[in-house]
Amino acid sequence: MKIVKLTILFTIVLQLHLLGQVQLKHEAKLFIDSTGQVFTRVDAPAYFFISPADSAENLTLIPSDDKHANPMMWDGHGSQYIVYRDLKQNMNIRFKIVADGISPKSKPLFTKGLLFNYDNTFFSEVGSEMTITATDAMTGVDCSYFSTDENPFQKADHPITFNNEGEFYVKAYSVDNVGNAEEINEYRIITTNSASIQLSNIYFGLGSTELISEAANELDKLVNLLQTYKDIHLEIRAHTDSRGEANYNLFLSEGRAQSVIRFLKSKGIAEHRLSAKGYGESQLVNECSDGVSCPDEKHKANRRVELIVTKSLP
Numbered sequence: 001m002k003i004v005k006l007t008i009l010f011t012i013v014l015q016l017h018l019l020g021q022v023q024l025k026h027e028a029k030l031f032i033d034s035t036g037q038v039f040t041r042v043d044a045p046a047y048f049f050i051s052p053a054d055s056a057e058n059l060t061l062i063p064s065d066d067k068h069a070n071p072m073m074w075d076g077h078g079s080q081y082i083v084y085r086d087l088k089q090n091m092n093i094r095f096k097i098v099a100d101g102i103s104p105k106s107k108p109l110f111t112k113g114l115l116f117n118y119d120n121t122f123f124s125e126v127g128s129e130m131t132i133t134a135t136d137a138m139t140g141v142d143c144s145y146f147s148t149d150e151n152p153f154q155k156a157d158h159p160i161t162f163n164n165e166g167e168f169y170v171k172a173y174s175v176d177n178v179g180n181a182e183e184i185n186e187y188r189i190i191t192t193n194s195a196s197i198q199l200s201n202i203y204f205g206l207g208s209t210e211l212i213s214e215a216a217n218e219l220d221k222l223v224n225l226l227q228t229y230k231d232i233h234l235e236i237r238a239h240t241d242s243r244g245e246a247n248y249n250l251f252l253s254e255g256r257a258q259s260v261i262r263f264l265k266s267k268g269i270a271e272h273r274l275s276a277k278g279y280g281e282s283q284l285v286n287e288c289s290d291g292v293s294c295p296d297e298k299h300k301a302n303r304r305v306e307l308i309v310t311k312s313l314p
Contacts, residue, residue: 031139031177039139041178042101045071046082077101103182104136104174106144111159115195115311116229118221121188123195123309126165130189132156134174144174162191195309202260202305207244209255211263219260222307223267235308236260236276241299242289246281254278260305 028044040046049059074080074097082095113128122130132144144156148170162168168189175181202215211219226234238257240249257276264274281289284302288294 026175026179026181028179029177033139037098038096039098039100039178040074041180042074042077042099044178045073046097047071074099098138100138100176100178100180102136102138103180104134104141104144104176106132106134106172106174106182106185108170108172108187109133113162116225116232116309118197118225120186121190123190123192124162125193125311126163126191128162128189128191129159130162130170131159132172132174136174136176136180139177142175142177142179144172146170146172162189165191167191193310195307197307197309199305199307207252209252209259211259219263222260223264223269226264226269226273231311233273233275233310234264235310236274237306237308238276238278239283239302239304239306240281241302242281242284242292243299250278250280250282252278253280256305 028041031039033039047061049061051057051059072082077099080097080099082097083092085091086093108122108130109132110122110124110128110130113125114130115123115125117123124130132146134141134144145153146156146160147153148160149168153171156172160170168191170187170189171184172187173182173184199218202211202218222234226232236257238253238260240253242249244252254276255278257278261274261276265271281302285304286294286298286301288298288302
């Protein structure tokens, strides 16, 4: 009887991503780590072939009426085993394949000029530099890609430099060693020497300077910001809507700004890094001035707290 050899081949499956105006293709592929462990992408089918033992290049696809047999699909993320019976040795031979179904995770890293970041917005100096870093727990990162302001994607093998003052949008994603591509991440970069942030979740009681409990989460983010970036100064600017007497609104806004300062100081933030100013109804953001009828939603837009963040002088 002629001895045959079982061969398993993994098809190349293309994953298409429509990224802006550029279409990138990432192949599903095998990856073998330094220990010899074999990995494949979880959605990459495997085909089974046989060949004569003395002529391994002459492959014949194994026919089967079982639609699940050829190609074979992996049933999820993690270790998978292929078992066949070796009649010559009268034993089962097991091949372990690890199916990787988890994409890498990318994040931006400023190597120069970062002032601070707040949520997904990064404030930096003109001339700042940013790189894309990524991690992957199973097969490792093969490559990262980025696009600035809807330009075509390119490999993130060099820093992204922001040489002009203004606002920039960066998209980025990474691919692991078996071809898993993560969803696109979007970042907003503002290059400026003085950053303005509007807070929509700082609330006070009606006609009161006392913070209410719903403000705690947003204020805790401010504490974290100041603890993380120790070389920035924060000016709190409080505003009211136009309802009520103008002098009272000015008094009210100043009291509210000072309430935020007191909260931050109670969390250990040094007083010299903080300042406050109330503007009352003098800087409305819409048409809802005295005598203009507006719904409360429009008035609410004027009842706001703004942060002006600057880099502290040495």
